[in-house]
Amino acid sequence: MIFETNRLRVRKLTISDINDFHKMQSDTAVMRYITGKVATFEESSVKLNEWIFGYENNNVKWPYAVELKEDGSFIGICGIIEKNEIGYRFLREYWHRGFGTELVESLLVFSKQIGLKKLKANVIIENVGSYKILKRAGFVVVKEDICKYTKLPEYLMHLDL
Numbered sequence: 001m002i003f004e005t006n007r008l009r010v011r012k013l014t015i016s017d018i019n020d021f022h023k024m025q026s027d028t029a030v031m032r033y034i035t036g037k038v039a040t041f042e043e044s045s046v047k048l049n050e051w052i053f054g055y056e057n058n059n060v061k062w063p064y065a066v067e068l069k070e071d072g073s074f075i076g077i078c079g080i081i082e083k084n085e086i087g088y089r090f091l092r093e094y095w096h097r098g099f100g101t102e103l104v105e106s107l108l109v110f111s112k113q114i115g116l117k118k119l120k121a122n123v124i125i126e127n128v129g130s131y132k133i134l135k136r137a138g139f140v141v142v143k144e145d146i147c148k149y150t151k152l153p154e155y156l157m158h159l160d161l
Contacts, residue, residue, distance in 0.1 A: 002064050002110070003106055003109075003110050004069065004106075005102045005103060005105075005106045006069075006102060007068065007069055007070070007099070007102060008066055008067065008068065008069060008075075008099060008102060008103060008106075009066075009067050009068075009069050009072075010064045010065070010066055010067075010078060010103075010106070010110075011064060011065050011067065012052075012055050012064060012065065013048060013051055013052055013055075013063065013064065013065045013077070014052065014065070015048065015049070015052065017048065017065055017074050018044065018045060018048055020073075020074035020075075020091065021044055021048050021074070021077075022039070022041050022044035022045070023091060024076060024077075024089065024090070024091045025038065025039040025043070025044045025047070026038045026039055026040070026041075026044065027091070027092055029092050030089055030090070030091070030092055032124075032150070033123075033124040033126070033127040033130070033150065033152070034089060034149070034150075035149045035150065036147075036149055036150035036151065036152070051063060062079030062080055062081045062082075062087060063077035063078060063079040063087065064077065064078055064079050065077060066078050066088070066090070066099075066103060074091075075090055075091055075094040075099065076088065076089050076090035076091055076094065076099075077089055078103055078107060079107075080107070080110075080111060080114075080116070080119070083120065084111075084116055084118060084119050084120055085119070085120045085121060085122065086104065086107055086111070086119050086120070086121045086134075087121075088100065088103055088104065088107070095129070096129070100129065100130065100133045101133050101136065101137075104133050104134065104137045105137060108137060108138075108159070108161065111161060112161050116161055117160065117161055118158060118159065118160055118161060119139070119158070119159045119161060120156065120157065120158055120159075121134050121139050121156075121157040121158075121159070122145075122147065122154050122155070122156055122157070123154060123155050123157060124147060124150060124152045124153070124154050125144070125152070125153045125154060125155060126152065126153075131155065134157055135157075137159065138159050139157035139158065139159045140157060140158060140159070141155045141156070141157050142156055142157065142158050143155075143156040144156070
């Protein structure tokens with residue numbers, strides 16, 4: 001386990017996460033603001049295995065699985081991407097339940113514990129829910145840009161820890 005919140009547990013991904021992981025990666029609503037395209041089962045499997053292999057080589061800080069403490073259900077992923085960028089996504093059925101806010105608050109604590117002094121976040125401007133979560137957590141917009149993956153306008157946000 002990496003860390004816990006009141007309702008969530010953050011842990012390393014495992015191959016047993018593949019079905020839920022693929023469900024998330026193949027959902028157009030979830031991936032709209034991430035890559036702009038959905039993944040095939042094979043693509044999801046390759047990505048999941050790549051990240052698991054990264055743990056074994058101690059060269060990955062991202063992503064971790066997010067699960068419900070009450071029953072161990074996989075609900076999404078989170079972590080600190082290279083260059084101190086915070087990232088997270090959830091299966092659609094777990095949206096609008098406060099998990100994003102709870103997770104981001106704990107990611108900030110985790111970031112401090114591992115010695116980070118500053119965090120970045122990129123959020124598609126249309127993704128109002130994530131923008132509000134990041135703003136409440138103290139992130140400030142420093143620039144507007146175009147996302148290299150989705151080609152949608154995005155905010156580049158920073159937070160000093």
